[in-house]
Every structure is written in structure tokens, then in C-alpha cells.
Amino acid sequence: MGQWIDRAFALFEEQQRYRGIDVNWVKQKLTGLKIETPSWGYGDSGTRFKVFQKVGVPRNPFEKLDDAAQVHNLTGACPSVAIHIPWDKVENYSKLTEYAQSLGLRIGAVNPNVFQEDDYMLGSVTNANPEIRRKATQHLLECVHIMKEVGSDVLSLWFADGTNYPGQGHIRQRKQWMQEALAETYKALAPNMRMLIEYKFFEPGFYHTDLADWGMAFNAATKLGPQAEVLVDTGHHAQGTNVEHIVAYLLDEGKLGGFHFNSRKYADDDLIVGTTNPYELFLIFYQILEAGRDKNENVRKTAEHIAYMVDQSHAIESKIPAMLRSVLNIQTQYAKALLVNHEAVADAQKRNDVLGAENAVREAYEFDVSPLLAVIREEQGLPVDPMRAFLESGYQEKIAARGVGGSSW
Amino acid sequence: MGQWIDRAFALFEEQQRYRGIDVNWVKQKLTGLKIETPSWGYGDSGTRFKVFQKVGVPRNPFEKLDDAAQVHNLTGACPSVAIHIPWDKVENYSKLTEYAQSLGLRIGAVNPNVFQEDDYMLGSVTNANPEIRRKATQHLLECVHIMKEVGSDVLSLWFADGTNYPGQGHIRQRKQWMQEALAETYKALAPNMRMLIEYKFFEPGFYHTDLADWGMAFNAATKLGPQAEVLVDTGHHAQGTNVEHIVAYLLDEGKLGGFHFNSRKYADDDLIVGTTNPYELFLIFYQILEAGRDKNENVRKTAEHIAYMVDQSHAIESKIPAMLRSVLNIQTQYAKALLVNHEAVADAQKRNDVLGAENAVREAYEFDVSPLLAVIREEQGLPVDPMRAFLESGYQEKIAARGVGGSSW
């Protein structure tokens, strides 16, 4: 790419100017896109059949930050790192925060884990056993406390709660217990904090999941108040679900709080972002950018404060390159979405010109945005090809010294 | 069955008494179950490949009532008939209402049709063309007017509105237009009227559907007020969706208004109720009956006022027998659900006894309820085998005189 950047970008710029797209604005937006990476994305994970252990996997939260810093240094796009408690539990959170800062990072969303202790086998905040419900809620509150210590403003909630068999649980009662736990936690939030509520179609519950779809998460968030919003994990839907429709809907309601990005073809496959159906990712960004132009200020604000997070599981891939690939793919699709000429779309929509409107959206997708991304990276002093830069950096070889058996997740 | 009814029922009664089930209460509930049949279920319908025309299909709304009366006379369970406007448009609605009464029937839900005129090709209340939106809303208002004329208290709304391609429509704007039309219609409702809002995963829209899932219908209904509720069509979900979970959820919110019952294996197949996965229908009724026992009065009331309606499409079946089969299958699964011992389920749930709870629900499903249904029919003076009674009645032969080409739908 190197040798063609200037010519290619000059051509790209002319073409976009001709289409009425302000490339400076596009560059500004692209540079502004920040994507949070998850600490657990640097550790081992797998399927129920096997967790393959990789060499060089971080052995503690500090090493996870080391790896996350690599991704940020190479892309300039990943300044924050989500943590999972108790996976990232440390004695002294100031030390963790300071270490992050020393690497140019900050701690992002705090993710409570209420699914890996034996007590939670049949539910956490929805468990029929009141002591287990209490314990789970206490953990949520503890995480709010940790947020304060690490300077986080996002509490990211996913519950594995659900049942495997008809009759196993009292569905409505569990719904109410869920709301009670959320309400108690909500009250503990500081004014600058947001609670993001994630939903999931199925797994590990195979009959019902207490927060099974966006509607349940949305209704819970609406009852709680303005600091509660919905988190969309792109892999948590039934087959065929139009995810960008849900995104648009939540934006219109001012309730879209963030994303867990990953790819899927079948279930919650948790693959590298943008590897299965990249057009879907483009269309999600198209909806967000469209909402960002709305006349309604609340919609615009919602579109602007979305927390973009990667959440994927590297069963077979090298961890850091897989994370880099996700970040690069997100940037690619976001860049393409920035090329949509919204006036052209709106004109065609108004005329009920089906093919014209479809074309106005798709045509942006068909541009090659690599010259644009290369120039932006150059301007920021970043490597033009972050993946190659990483592979050539020797970092992977260096961390091999960590050996096998680093803490998974 | 005839020769064994008494012995079989005696045995059944003893078994249920032993299980703690009050058979008199069961009989009372079963007798109280009323299922509305749709006028369009007596006409021709089909797939996009072909509408096969049957002999004897009704030629006008009055003949549809004649057929519906057959189903009611044989089952005692179907006293009301849903109508579709303009399919069932008549000059004089009093005449229609009186004719229904003369047959022992009444007009049930009124269903506006805003999808079969050329104007609606790209949407009705969400069309980019304001004149078409106006026309569609006017039709909704007209239907409220017709409700008053025919004494109906349910406005049943399904919209084919959606798009086929990314970019084709402005998703959020369409959402707002939908809400505006609903709000204007809602205002026109008399105090005794309910508006039931149906959702659908896809078809005829193949990219997005404006009311795509229960969450969208629920949110619309919540904004409108207490007279607006959600209508669950059992065939309008993504594959794998836990429909009884949605039912329980809406009950808990006091927002479950009614059902369109039918069967499906793939998409919105609109088959005879209870022929694909009868256990699902049982589990839906289990959730309803469970809610009917709740300590919360609002939940109990919601469970009691549900509008049960059949909505199926007979592409290949004889119309009246297909409708009868649906009604009989609904009664069968409802009867089984009435045999669930809720205390036993609750006990096992409290103990987190997964297998015990599952068993307590499933065991009710495994009873043969035909002796119970036979006795109830006898007690009401109805034929013990309504299907055989119909086939032997000569009615099918009589209506053959109508010929082919009766008004479809």
C-alpha cells in the first residue's frame, strides 16, 4: 500500500468531493472513533469442548494491560480497557489504574461476573434462593464501588441467568427479582455513571434467558431511569434478526448505551469482528451516523456517547493479532459508513425510489477506504499497517516467556 | 370413544383428585374458554405460488358467518367472529350484526386492512408519502367507527409495513409515523374498546418490519395507554424464540391483549393450530394459568381478559374442518394445562429441584384429556366428536352449491 498512498488518497478525495462528502469531516470522525478492548480478550478462551492454551497469554491483569497497550499503540484507537470482576480482581485498584495510565490507557467498563461460582448454577439475581440473590446483588454493588476506585463510568451487565427446562423456574418472579437487583444497583451509581444492560437470545440458558432480547433490556432500563441503557452484543440475536433496526430503534428512544462487537454465523460465535458479514457492521454504523444528524438533540446525543466495545472469544487465534484485526475491521466499516451521502438517501426515500435509495447506501460500502485509513494513520504517527507492525515488533516472541497457562478470561 | 367415556372419565377424575386437581374447576375453566374464529379463515387463501380455489367457499360476509356458526354450533366455543375490512365491508352493518345474532354469533375483533391496495406497496401509516399515510390512518379510524356499528370492542392491528432493502426507508422516521397513526386511532377508541397491536418478524417486508417484535409493539402500546395491548401471533417469531416467555413477560406487565393462534415450523406458515409442536401451546396456556393465580390483581385480570383468536391460512385444507381441528386442538392443550399442579411446581422451584419442577409441568401434558372433553361436550349437549359430526352433517355438500371462486380472505 505504501507506495500508492498519496496517489490513491488524492483520487479518493476528489471522488468524495464530487459526491459531496467532506473528507476532512470524515477524517475527524474516524480519528474520534474509540473502541474499548476487553481484558479477557487477551486471555485463553474456548468452546465447551476444549480451551486450547496458548503460549504467552497474560498471567494477571497487569499483563493484560500490557497487551492492550500494544493494540492502542498501534492503532491509536483503543485507549480504554474493560475489566471483569473477579477475573481482574486486584488488592489495590489504584495500582492498576496507575499502571494503565503509565501505558497511556484507562480502565473502561467494569463487568461483574455472576456466573462462574457454583452458587450461580441456577441463577444469580434470579436464583430461587434468596441468599444467592443477595450475594449476587452484593457483587454488583461491589463492582460499582470498584468503578469509583478505577475511575470507570460504565457498569456493563450481562447475566447468564436462565433456565434449561419448562417449569424449572418461575419466569415472572425471576423477571421481578432481576428488576429488584438492577434497581438496587442503579441507586448506587454516581451521577456520572451509566449502567449498560446486555441481553442474549440463549446460552447458557437453553430454555429461557431472563433478559432474552432488546425489549426486555429496554424495558428494564426504562423503568430504572436515564442512567440505564441497553447494550447490544452483535452476536446475541436470533438468526435473521435485523440488528441495525434494533440499533435505530434504541437510538430513537435515547436508550442505546453501547456495543459488544463480534462476528457470528450461527449462535454467539464470538468471532473476530467483521469476518462473517461485514455489510451488517456497515449498516449498523450507517444507522448511528444517520441518528447523529437528527434534529432531535436527545437522539444526536445518544448517538455520540455510545460505548464501542469489542467482546470476542479467541478459541483458535493469536490473541493480540485477533484483537487488532477486529479494531481494523471496525475502522474499515465505520469509514465506509462515513461516506454515505445522507441527502442523496433522503431524496430517494422521499420519492419512494427503492432502487435509488438502496444504491445511495450501498455505493458508500463499495469504496476502498484503505487509502483514507493509511493517511489518517500516517497523520497520527501510527504505522500504516498495524498488523504487520505488530508481527514485526517482536512483542509476541517477548511474551512467550510468560509460558502457557496464563489466567484465562 | 363413546363406549368408554364414563369409565375413562371416572378414572381420570380419581387420578386428578389424587393429584390435588379439582376437576369441577377444570370443567368450568374449559367451558369458559372462548375462541374467536376469523371470517377470512373460511375463504380461500394460499401461498405466493398459488391460491387453490375450493368448492363451497363463502361468497360474502354473510356466508362466512354461516360457516362460522357451524364451528360454534359443534363446539360451543366460538361465539364471535373477527372481521377484516374491506374484505367484510357491507353497506349495512346492522344487518350483518343482526344476522350474526340470528346465528348465535357476535362480531368480534375488527381488523383493518392497509396492505392490499396499490397505494400501500411501500407502506401504509409509515409510507414516505403523506397522502398515503393519511389515507391509511383514515381507514383505521373508519374501522373504529365500524366497531361501534357492529358492537365490537377489539381493534386488531397488523401492518404489512416494512422495507426490502437497506436504505429503502428511514427506519426511525417510519417508527415515529407509526406511533402517530396509532395515537390518532387510540384517541378515537370508546372507553370499552381495546386496541391490540400485532408484531411480526418478517414478511412481506424482507429487510425490516416496522413492528418487528413484541418489544416494539409493547413500547408502542405503553406509550398509548391502558387500552392498548400486544397481540401475540404464535407464528410471528424468529426460529427458536421462546413464545411462552414473551407471554409470561407481557402478562407480568399487564399488556397481553390477545392471540392469533396458528402453527408453524419454518416461517409464518399459518397452519392448523397444534399440529407442529403441541407442547408449545400447552406451555403458553401454562403461563397464562399461572398468571391467573398471581397475587397481583392486574396480572390476574390481564390473564382473564385475553382475546383468543385463530388466524390461519388454509392453503390445502377444507376450511371448516381445518377450523374445527384448530379449535379442538386448542381445547386439548388448554385442558392439559389446567391439570398442572402449581403448588407442586412451586415447591420444586423453591427447592431448586430442576428435574422435579420440569416433571411437575410435563406430567400434566401426558394425560389423555379426551374423556374430560367428551364429558364436557355431553354436558353441554354438544357432539362428543365435533369433527365427525360435521363430516356427517351434510353441510359441506350443501355449500358446494356456492361453487368455486368465493371471495378469498
Place this chain on the structure above:
Amino acid sequence: MGQWIDRAFALFEEQQRYRGIDVNWVKQKLTGLKIETPSWGYGDSGTRFKVFQKVGVPRNPFEKLDDAAQVHNLTGACPSVAIHIPWDKVENYSKLTEYAQSLGLRIGAVNPNVFQEDDYMLGSVTNANPEIRRKATQHLLECVHIMKEVGSDVLSLWFADGTNYPGQGHIRQRKQWMQEALAETYKALAPNMRMLIEYKFFEPGFYHTDLADWGMAFNAATKLGPQAEVLVDTGHHAQGTNVEHIVAYLLDEGKLGGFHFNSRKYADDDLIVGTTNPYELFLIFYQILEAGRDKNENVRKTAEHIAYMVDQSHAIESKIPAMLRSVLNIQTQYAKALLVNHEAVADAQKRNDVLGAENAVREAYEFDVSPLLAVIREEQGLPVDPMRAFLESGYQEKIAARGVGGSSW
């Protein structure tokens, strides 16, 4: 695009040369790609809810050829037209063939229709009634006869045969009847003719479909002999199915005969090709091109003689532009697939380098191939933007004189 073609193509060519891609070979392959359009794609079609009638729809097979000629004249890629019998039945097939030739076209695949007569309601070649089975098989044989008259060498078979309910049909007996009909038809084929057997997951059968998946079509074709092959309709699979895997599998077996291209998000949506998940189309072509390089001659030959056909249903779109859009989208994805560097992929695969292999495939997809396509069109004397050329041609206005109500399908 016009003003940048030369610069853009020069840049493109340099980049590809650097990647080891021979652009002349790419151009040759692209020019050689021929896509058959279906006569019924120019007529009205719709959903079970409504067939919206368009102005200017062809009134007979000759006018369908007129429209198809437009698509071919503008793209140079669509020299043949599939016909459907009896929709395209004419008294004198020589006249039809000659008319096609006068337009620069030829008749392509012949498609028997055994699903729109009342007799076929419960099956055609699998009907329990032997007279209907006979009638259906006779129609297949008649179509072989028509093939001879119109010079077609492809018999394209799709059966709507299936059932809606458990027990409705004897599944295994129907399987045998299907094979008998196919065998009788196979015998009638001339040595230059191929029989392509299409499968479909569901619809219009909602319980079972006699040829439900590639495995059933493949097994039938294998038993028949070398002139029988499988036809893959891209919309005829269960959600999540990896279509390119099936394509690769059939190529490896030497049994991939052709495609019916269209797009889908939910069921058999029959949308414009390449509008839902364009990456999937790219990956299909990647598998075909990969097989085209195989050391096994039979695999190579199979890859080369594939019949590419569009089969889509324009419920809401203008017919000719919709067909053009499909053809253009196919060319775009094929062009991208031609840019895959197979050696690079193979090297990474050999090293078990997951991310490297994935990247080697995806990187081809990310190029903008519009300069390439523009140059190829210029070189062939075709309009650089066929869609615009059509819209500006006045043809649509001219055919408006046909009025509404042209024969659908």
C-alpha cells in the same frame, strides 16, 4: 466515475500486479461471465399478501425477450433467457427462437411448471394420485421436447412438492415417485442436455419438501447419471447454512450444475442479488475459482460449465432496473473474487496461519473494482454505468404503453 477511470484503473492495475494478480486474465474471466436472466423476472410477482401490478410489464413471451434484450445490450453479460412452461408457452417455438436471435439473445434453461394447476395442490410427481403423477411427468417430457425446439441444453427442475402436516404424505413413497419421474425424464434427454435439480428448504410445503436440501438433490442426480446435476438457489437454505461450503462440496463431486442467484435475509425472499450479504456471494465465487484451478480435470470442468442464472421476484421494484442491479452486483463480487491470490491463501493454510489465510481472502474483497468494471465495459463498447444508461434511455417510458396487467410470471 467517468473522469477518474484512467487514473483509477492505472492505480488498480499497479496494485494488482504488485499482489501477483494478472489483470488481463481477470479481464478475460470477467468478460467471459455470462448470466442468464429469467423471462418471469420481467413480469409481476409478489407475496401471498398482494401482487402489485406495475405499468409496462410485458404481455407475452416476446415482450419479455424485448426487456431481456435491454439488460443484455447494456451489460453484454446476459445473452440467454430462461423460460417457464406454460407461462412462456407459444404455438410456434421457432418464431420465439428466431425472435430471440433477432435481439441477440438465445433461449436458455427450460423450466417446467408443475405447481400452478389445481391438480398439483397436493403434489405433482409425488402426488398420491397416479393420474396426476402421470400428467406431471408428461409435462416434464413435453419440456424436453420444447428444449429441442428452442435449442436449449438445460432442463431446470424445481418442484413445489411437499406436505404441510405430519402424516399427510408417505415420505418414502413420495421419494421413490420423485426418482421415477426424474429417471423417465432423464432418459428423454439428448446427449447435449443437462438436467439441473433444484432443492428448497421449505415453502410452499410447510412440513416437508420432497427435495429439501442439496443432499437429496445430489443423491437423485447421482443415481440418474452424468447429465444430472444440482442447482443451488442461494435463497433455499436454512438460516445459517454455509452455502459456499455446499458449493465447494458439489464442485468436488463434479455435480454442481448451476445457480439461481438472489438475496435473502429470512426465508426465500427472492430479493435483488447482492443486496443482503454481498460477502457471501464473493465467497461463493471464491470457491468456484479455487476449484477452477484444481489439479483434477473433472473438478475444473465442473467449475467452468456452471449455469449462472438469476431468479428473483420483484414485488416492489421496477423490473428491468432490478434485473440490471442484480447483474451488476454479480459482476462486482465476481471481479473481487478474481483478485484472490490463491497461492497466498494456500501458503497460509499450509502453515495453519488462521489470521493470515483469512486475511488473504478478505483483502481481495476490500478492493474497489469499479475502475476495472468501467474499463471492461468501455473496451466492449458498453455504457460505463448501465443503470444510468437504462434510466436515460427512455425505454421505461416507451413500454408504459403496454399498460398494467401484463402477464405475471
Place this chain on the structure above:
Amino acid sequence: MGQWIDRAFALFEEQQRYRGIDVNWVKQKLTGLKIETPSWGYGDSGTRFKVFQKVGVPRNPFEKLDDAAQVHNLTGACPSVAIHIPWDKVENYSKLTEYAQSLGLRIGAVNPNVFQEDDYMLGSVTNANPEIRRKATQHLLECVHIMKEVGSDVLSLWFADGTNYPGQGHIRQRKQWMQEALAETYKALAPNMRMLIEYKFFEPGFYHTDLADWGMAFNAATKLGPQAEVLVDTGHHAQGTNVEHIVAYLLDEGKLGGFHFNSRKYADDDLIVGTTNPYELFLIFYQILEAGRDKNENVRKTAEHIAYMVDQSHAIESKIPAMLRSVLNIQTQYAKALLVNHEAVADAQKRNDVLGAENAVREAYEFDVSPLLAVIREEQGLPVDPMRAFLESGYQEKIAARGVGGSSW
């Protein structure tokens, strides 16, 4: 149930006699139904999120046999136990076989495991690395050897082989490698041995699975020869797949070798058999029994030699009761299927009587077969309620002494 058995069974018998069903034949068939349980079903298993460890889980293959013997002793239906190598690897297989015999059991299918060693991360017999392919094939051959030692006649093959990303693997080459490994293993089979080839839609491969559907397994088996057949795991299909159609198809081809029974609502949920959609299980048995009456001897023989095996994963349930529940549910649905009057079905099918044929199948499903099962158990000297008998036996308490942490799987 106890107190009503005699009256209930007498009634049942009269009813069936009236329907033309020979209850003695039914009893004989039911008594003849043998279901193999898997050794790994008695150990811990879970989801990728957590394997919850239970108290009392067996610590070695001998203790697994102890548990399996409980299930057989209580049901009389589970005389054989499938083993998984190397999970059940022992130094002396004679000792294992003798121990099984001492418990009234025998070793059933041998299941090679080529997915849990690090080498197999990117495939076993389809790995790009020839040494890994060799190692995997050697393990298959070793398992054939073990079959001889333990007296097993079924080699049950499931491969986790697949890829997560487009391009990751050479799909067709992997297909050929798969066939080579199968062929080499096939050659090693003794004449009395069968090789059952399992397929799976997805997981752990999330892009493609080398044996993804019945068609691929069937084609592989056909090429191998008569000792290779297809194994249907009821949870390994795409949503909506008509499993009983596949069963019927394979029976007709003489290639149905066996089942892995379990329940699923979403993906490969591996739940207790018969808890999600019991009607589907009934319909599977209906197809098998129908084939068992065929005039074609090969079809009849195929139907008779099917290996019925349970394969489920108990993430949250007590192991032995969960296995018992599956066995009981299989017996229930098999018993119902035995009540289908095939002549009645055939008559209705011949007349193209859709509703009559559907009814003739469904009516068998609606009987309560618990009196029948109770009588059969009594006649065999088994407990009428095996679940209660187990819970009251004290066995669960006894094995608690094993503690936690028994070898999973």
C-alpha cells in the same frame, strides 16, 4: 399410578383393540427397545462459561459403569454403555468388559476422541499438518482395536473438525482428507462391525464443519460401503430442519445406523431427551416403525438394527436421574408411535385426505401410555416408577462418598 394400573390398562387395551392395534405386539416391541447410555453422561459437563462440579460424579470408567447399571436395573432397557477414548482408556480392557458383564451390562459403541488434544485445535483428520492427520487416523485405528477387545460392534465417529473463518481451510482438500481417514479406518473393521458417521451443523467450528449435514455423512458412508452408516444426533441440525424427514430418507436408502438422542431448542443444547418438543421424537419413531413394515427387506432390516443411544450433557441436572428421565421419555414416545394405525394413515393418504391422515397420526400421540408402560414394567419385575425407585434407593447418597471432581466427560 399404582392403584389404577389394572383398570387403566384394561381400558387402554380395549380402546386399542377397537382401533385395530394389537397390544401384545406393542408390548413386545416396547420390551425390545434397547437404549444405550453414554459413559460420559454420568460425568460432569457444562457450557463454555462453566462446568459445575457435582458431588458423586464417577472417578473412573468402572464407576461410570456402576451408575449405568443403576439405569439399566431400574428400566431394563439400557444393557449397553458407550465409551469414549481416551476418557475411558484403561490398561486392561478385559477387566472393563468383565466388570460390565458382572453388572449385567456390555460395552456398546466405541467413540474416538480427536478433539481434546492441543494438536487438534485446527482439525484432526482434516488438519493441514500431515503428522496430525496421521496421529488422528491412528487413534481411529486404535479404537477399532479396542472394539475387538471390548466386544463392541459399533464405531461411532464424531469429528469437531471445521473452521472459524473464510479461507482458514481448504474446504475440498479437507473433504478428501476426511474420506481418506474414514476409508483407512473402514478397512480395519471386522465383518461384524459398523461405522456410524455423525454430522453436525456447527460448533465448535463456526464457519464450516467438515461433516456439516446428513448429505455429507451419507455420501461418505455410501462411498465406504455397507458397513458404514449415518448417525443422526437430534440436536445437530439447522433450526426448522425436519429431522424425521431425514430419518425416513436414510431408512429408504438403507443407511440409517443410529441415533444420538437429546433435546434442543436453539443449538446443540444437549438437554434431556423429550423435554423440548416431544412430538418430534414421536414422529421420528413413527417413521421408523413405518419403515419397519416396508415391503423392501433392506428397508425393514435397516429399521430394525438402529443403534439407539442417548448423548446429552448435564450442565445443571443430577446425572443419573437426568439419564433416567431421558430413557423414560424415549419409551413414552416410542409407545405412542406404536399406537399409530398405519392402515388408517395409508387409506387417508391414498384418498389425499389431508386432515384425515394428519389425524390418524396425531391421535396415537394423544393417548396416555403410562398404564401400558406400568404393566410392562411390572411384567418384567421392574419398578413401575423407576425415577421414584432411584430417588428412594439411597444410591445417590451412597456415591456422595466419591466427593467432587470426578473425571468429567
